[in-house]
């Protein structure tokens with residue numbers, strides 16, 4: 001019988017499901033060293049946010065086939081390390097949505113009425129009614145940052161409580177926001193207008209310390225902020241300072257930069273701060289949902305069946321997969337590329353299958369394109385299984401077209417993304433050895449392999465321009481690995497694609513756009 005290790009508390013219903021096919025050991029509060037030591041004997045690991053599954057643990061898990069996260073966030077799992085080892089990582093994307101949303105709403109009301117401090121005061125023998133005069137949320141403005149599953153539910157309930165809704169989410173369509181009764185605004189405006197701000201996005205390099213001293217300074221003095229998303233989105237030191245100085249009226253946190261929360265200035269704050277120990281998903285209902293969701297997937301994978309919410313492995317049948325595998329990577333790369341050219345809000349994706357691809361089963365390629373396109377917003381949460389649904393929920397319309405005429409390559413894929421910032425397209429194909437080539441950007445013919453850091457410019461074909469860009473990059477110590485230009489007519493519009501050894505430092509893109517002749521410049525990170 002396979003063996004499953006459960007290293008965080010999960011509902012018994014999950015243990016019962018696993019026990020149908022495996023021997024289950026529940027061992028919580030293990031140190032990383034203990035986990036490294038015992039993991040070699042296990043086929044599956046089931047966790048919550050309490051266990052950090054590092055590369056060291058994954059590498060030691062020589063029998064591991066699956067890691068199941070009984071919850072949403074897989075930021076405590078080294079997913080790339082698991083993927084490289086061929087270990088499926090699954091989660092429960094929706095099992096605790098309502099619980100987390102309700103916790104955020106509870107935090108908002110508790111902050112407004114000082115419920116935790118008033119409760120402690122009565123329990124300590126006092127009867128103080130003067131110190132706890134609160135504020136109503138009715139007719140106040142709620143700013144929702146991150147209008148995904150949890151943010152949407154919070155918005156729905158807040159609307160029913162008579163709140164005015166504004167939202168910031170660079171990856172959501174205006175139509176989706178309209179459906180939820182939210183006015184989509186820029187973050188700056190949200191910070192300045194909202195009486196309450198609630199955060200519901202993943203922690204990514206872009207969202208880390210998104211709420212820093214500068215952002216807090218933009219908020220109203222009566223504003224209150226709630227973070228039930230991920231620790232580190234708010235700069236805790238800056239927040240404690242802003243609360244101490246009365247710069248903002250309150251904050252409620254469920255998640256912290258380091259968990260468990262250690263020494264922190266937040267602990268010394270009074271009734272304007274509410275701190276809970278990562279309780280967002282801690283309802284009986286959510287724990288049953290996530291335990292069933294993830295235990296069933298572990299059971300299925302141990303039985304050789306596909307998982308329904310794998311964050312790193314495609315849920316497509318093995319024979320179709322084998323045929324399409326090389327093109328899946330092409331589609332995902334092109335999706336990432338065109339998504340970054342198009343900027344934030346994509347409303348339409350046209351996937352055109354050309355040459356031999358026109359006769360192929362196209363759905364997996366459409367899904368892979370969407371996965372690439374959405375990965376900037378959703379990171380590891382988007383996978384081959386959920387990319388279609390996620391796109392639909394974000395109001396992205398997908399069109400599929402086919403052109404069987406063989407052009408320069410046996411099969412090629414053309415993606416066109418239309419969004420609030422305009423339309424962009426990219427075409428790619430595979431060489432005989434399976435290597436990817438980008439063959440066309442915005443209808444300009446080129447021939448470049450994708451690389452991790454790329455710079456793309458639209459400019460006027462004129463002498464001296466390319467040299468200026470090279471010198472500018474050199475002055476920022478950015479090394480160019482390769483360069484290609486493409487044009488349709490001499491001295492007309494042209495494109496330049498550079499592969500860079502280093503990411504572009506902040507500010508350089510603006511400098512590039514100031515070079516005479518440059519019409520637009522974009523960076524793409526693959």
Ligand SMILES: NC(=O)c1ccc[n+]([C@@H]2O[C@H](COP(=O)([O-])OP(=O)(O)OC[C@H]3O[C@@H](n4cnc5c(N)ncnc54)[C@H](O)[C@@H]3O)[C@@H](O)[C@H]2O)c1
Pocket residue numbers: 072073093096097100145146147148149150151168169170171172200201202203206207228229230254255278279280281282377378381
């Ligand atoms: N406290 C808890 O116990 C608890 C429980 C469940 C989930 N969570 C956390 O809540 C958060 C939201 O979860 P979800 O299930 O709603 O996720 P989701 O993927 O459905 O939604 C996340 C949203 O954030 C948006 N987004 C991405 N980058 C953004 C940015 N830079 N600025 C603004 N918005 C951005 C995405 O477009 C998406 O709409 C996650 O961080 C998750 O880990 C916490």
Ligand SMILES: O=C(O)[C@H](O)COP(=O)(O)O
Pocket residue numbers: 048049050070071072073074096278279280281282
């Ligand atoms: O990402 C999640 O699902 C939440 O942060 C919940 O974490 P937990 O399962 O440790 O309560």
